[in-house]
Amino acid sequence: MNNLFRPRPDTRGETMQVGIIGIGRMGRELARRLKDHVELTVFDRDAAFLAAMQNELGLPAAGSIDELAAIGTVILAVPDPEVINCIKDFNQLKTPVTIINIATNVAQHVLEETAVPPVRCINVKFVGHAGEMSLGLDPVVVIDSRPAELVPVAREIFSVVGHVVVGKADIVSFINTTAAEKALEAAVHIEESLRQQGVTDPDIVKSAIRQVAAGVLKAYADQDLGPFARQIVRAVRAKMKK
Template sequence: MKIGLVGIGRMGRVLAGLLAGQVDLVIFDRNIEKVEKAAEELSVSTADSLEEMAELGIVILALPDPEVVNCIKIFNSINKNVIVINIATNASQDMLNSIADSHVKCICAKFVGHAGEIALGHSPVIIVNQFPVELVAQTVEIFQLVGQVIIGKADLVYTINTVAAQKAIEAGVAIEEVLKQNGVSDPGIIKSAIGQVAAGVMKSYADGTLGPFAREIVQSVKHKKETKSL
């Protein structure tokens, strides 16, 4: 299966690494140095233009949402049938449908995951949009190579990732403030407390592998929340 990937930023580079060797991947990015380096490291082909990418028939866009719009408009101007798979969290299915011409078919496949964590080998969940129905099976086939695929409303990923990011940042800020209130001001200690202790505990909580000490804290936190709600 020959697939194009436009965008070799953080998520695009990670996705390219996961797909390379499993599909016949062709990559494109306006940053020539970046795309040539990725192609050499991954042993994949490159394209010189979006026109070349359209020739492939299936193109994944790993771009910020304004650039997703620009790419689709360029594909509109090219007289080629092309399937566009968007992974940008902020680019909605309705928006893509509203700007794409009839020969440009669009579907969203969005990641509940973090590029850095995926690069370390953690498998993401990818929500493939349930519409257009005729594009779902092929999109699922591609992204099953990358992580766990769920068919549903891909635009929910915006809410999921926003809530997760906001609460994580709130936790990090709170940890820093409380440590400083307790006389801990060393930047290295604070960084380790947030990046290792807190992050590790959150992963264990998600995986259901917390130790006895952390499980006691969970029960305490839940008890406080229940008490406040009464």
């Protein structure tokens, strides 16, 4: 990965028009961050959920993918299995549209193999978590380096979402899966270790995981560990070398 870009203001004369399909946890947070940066239109198959989002953020909603295609640039914030079906739906319209996929586990080559011109696709993936983003933390946004002509468009849109990097976006799947697996292994291990010591109160277990463990991980990431925690890190590293 290379070319780190910091958020920058939109200096163009016209505001870019962008559509979002899917307003779940990540789509909703993305909409919050983009709504003052681009002219945003949202779409979701759940009509009640869509209406609630409109009321919350005051955003216009599209009635169909035909309306979204007319916008020209569409972000797919849908679960992995739905990405391919969405692209195929746009293929059938035979309308020029740029699709930006943010689903972590869909590879760039899969997008390219699925899209039929004039539909074009690029991956933009987050090293981040929707819950943490909702608290104000910025993710690292990895824009795939191909197709090269779509990189400036993606960079312009996502410059206000987080710290933008252009590179191989598919590596985010490994990064996020590794981080999630190791974190959940630790949580399960903590829960089991406490149970073996007779600690079963759910509030205590939750606090141990959510406050102590998660707090220490954040302090480690921010290089802000105390002496006791630094000693544990040294011991862990020494054990790993054996």
